[in-house]
Amino acid sequence: MGVIWSRLLLPWWWAEAPAQVVTPEKAYPLDPNAQASGKEPASVPCTMELRTMVQTDTPSQDTPSVLVDGKHWTLSPPLDIDSPALPPYVCVSYVWGLERTPNPIYPSIEMSSRTLATFTAAARCVPGHPIWIDAFSVPVQREKKRATLESLGCIFARGHAVVAVLAPESLAAVAQMEQFLALDPRPEAVPTAPLDVLNADEWIRSVWTYQELVNSQTLWFVCHAHEGSPSPPPVRGQDLFQIVGGYLDRWGKSHGGKLPGVRLTYPHADNFQELLADWMISDYGHRSALQIICGMEYRAGVTPQNRFYSMIGALTAQPSTRATSPTVEQLAERFMELCEEKGDYSFIFSSAARDARPGLRWRPTPCDLESVLTWHIFGEDQPGTKVDNGVLLTNVLVYPLPTSSRDKVQMGHDLRDHFLGWIRVEKEYHNLATDDTNTTLEELGHRILQSMRFAGTGGWHVAEDVVFYPLHKLPESDESEVTLCVSHGVRWIFGAPAIAAIKKEGRTEYMPGVAITHMDFATPTTEFLLS
Numbered sequence: 001m002g003v004i005w006s007r008l009l010l011p012w013w014w015a016e017a018p019a020q021v022v023t024p025e026k027a028y029p030l031d032p033n034a035q036a037s038g039k040e041p042a043s044v045p046c047t048m049e050l051r052t053m054v055q056t057d058t059p060s061q062d063t064p065s066v067l068v069d070g071k072h073w074t075l076s077p078p079l080d081i082d083s084p085a086l087p088p089y090v091c092v093s094y095v096w097g098l099e100r101t102p103n104p105i106y107p108s109i110e111m112s113s114r115t116l117a118t119f120t121a122a123a124r125c126v127p128g129h130p131i132w133i134d135a136f137s138v139p140v141q142r143e144k145k146r147a148t149l150e151s152l153g154c155i156f157a158r159g160h161a162v163v164a165v166l167a168p169e170s171l172a173a174v175a176q177m178e179q180f181l182a183l184d185p186r187p188e189a190v191p192t193a194p195l196d197v198l199n200a201d202e203w204i205r206s207v208w209t210y211q212e213l214v215n216s217q218t219l220w221f222v223c224h225a226h227e228g229s230p231s232p233p234p235v236r237g238q239d240l241f242q243i244v245g246g247y248l249d250r251w252g253k254s255h256g257g258k259l260p261g262v263r264l265t266y267p268h269a270d271n272f273q274e275l276l277a278d279w280m281i282s283d284y285g286h287r288s289a290l291q292i293i294c295g296m297e298y299r300a301g302v303t304p305q306n307r308f309y310s311m312i313g314a315l316t317a318q319p320s321t322r323a324t325s326p327t328v329e330q331l332a333e334r335f336m337e338l339c340e341e342k343g344d345y346s347f348i349f350s351s352a353a354r355d356a357r358p359g360l361r362w363r364p365t366p367c368d369l370e371s372v373l374t375w376h377i378f379g380e381d382q383p384g385t386k387v388d389n390g391v392l393l394t395n396v397l398v399y400p401l402p403t404s405s406r407d408k409v410q411m412g413h414d415l416r417d418h419f420l421g422w423i424r425v426e427k428e429y430h431n432l433a434t435d436d437t438n439t440t441l442e443e444l445g446h447r448i449l450q451s452m453r454f455a456g457t458g459g460w461h462v463a464e465d466v467v468f469y470p471l472h473k474l475p476e477s478d479e480s481e482v483t484l485c486v487s488h489g490v491r492w493i494f495g496a497p498a499i500a501a502i503k504k505e506g507r508t509e510y511m512p513g514v515a516i517t518h519m520d521f522a523t524p525t526t527e528f529l530l531s
Helices: 003-013 115-125 142-149 152-157 168-181 193-200 209-214 237-254 267-281 289-295 304-315 328-342 413-430 441-451
Strands: 043-045 053-056 065-068 071-075 090-093 100-102 110-112 161-166 219-223 322-324 384-387 390-400 461-463 466-470 481-487 495-504 507-516 526-530
Touching: 065 115, 071 115, 090 115, 090 152, 090 209, 110 115, 115 161, 115 219, 142 152, 152 209, 152 304, 161 168, 161 209, 168 193, 168 219, 168 237, 193 237, 193 267, 209 267, 209 289, 209 304, 219 237, 237 267, 267 289, 289 304, 304 328, 413 441, 413 466, 413 507, 441 466, 466 481, 466 495, 495 526
Parallel strands: 090 161, 161 219
Antiparallel strands: 043 322, 053 071, 065 071, 100 110, 384 390, 390 481, 390 526, 461 466, 466 507, 481 495, 495 507
């Protein structure tokens, strides 16, 4: 199911709104001592470093340089990223692949065999601008490297443009899509070959793609260019979104429910168009933590550390003043800390186990965070504020949740209508039969969520205005009091992420899950304390 489809349905679901296959990845080498268990501090004070490749008319034998189309490029001194006189530079986004070659700027390390062809393509696309490219611009000194990797969001956000480098066959597939969309009259059959190519593209699958693309002010797409060979014309990001989004929409409509939706058949291509949509409509810094976590799904990376560096870069455009120890736990902790500093607690809707530390049982344990459901999500944040006895969430809906079979509740009329509307649309994309009179609406909803790769095994619980599908089974006991907190700040078109607070014998445990409920901008909200 594509993002175009989702956005077209937003006015219906939301009432009247105000106007994995692992692929080769770039790998920033970590020092062998960096993984020393428990011996390295969580972080140390350090500043990031911004250096770009600049043209020079007077190359020196003492200064390493690269030659592109007859022009020498060398590495600039460190720049002040906060200076109003910062020159307008261009950032390059690409994947390294498997092959390595000596690095002409840092002879002691290797770089991707694609780096020079990528650099050449960027220099031709936006001529005359300094260029930031990781193989040359990321420092090799350990602490500076870590602080710089944590500042990639800042580097890409403040650049004049981002040049993204696709495989040549992918750019050719985009041209085929554009030609097909221009045909008149419209053919009924939509070729799958271009989608097969995009779905397999290494850059589209890359874990780094998300933060490098969504942070950009201006976006161009090119393919690798080699010295002495002509380059195909670049494609603007806006144009690529219209082409890919339009083609996916046509493909989805052409299959009329006989096959699963776009998201299930072409997850990487669908992720790509959602990423382009996020870039076009989201103000930088107003992207929820949960949206970033979802954006990392279906992406390939050498290590979970790379995933967190990308997530941190997508979350903040501020330069880092610390170098975090590159362990999953410390980087996850850093990501959640940054979310809390921004007042966005949507990361609590992760599928991770809850933290066992007193006072933090509502919080995911620091690990490789994944969303409780990876589906197109919108909304700026889940607002919250730290208070003496926990975190006070605002802009939420709160429901007492029956858990005992003796307290069975029927759906209210509005919820039932909403549920039926959701099922009518989703059944076409998930090839589900809905004529079994023995199947309840709640069970059918669970099947649909499972087809959307929801891993919940806890069944469902019904209140008058909400159906909750917990990640794991809730206790059925008269001694337990369960309250459901549903986000109003981040949501799907059919509902929202939620977390259940289970109170028993003076102790509170928390369980995330999916809430199917009807809400709109006029729905009254309240507060909820995570203690």
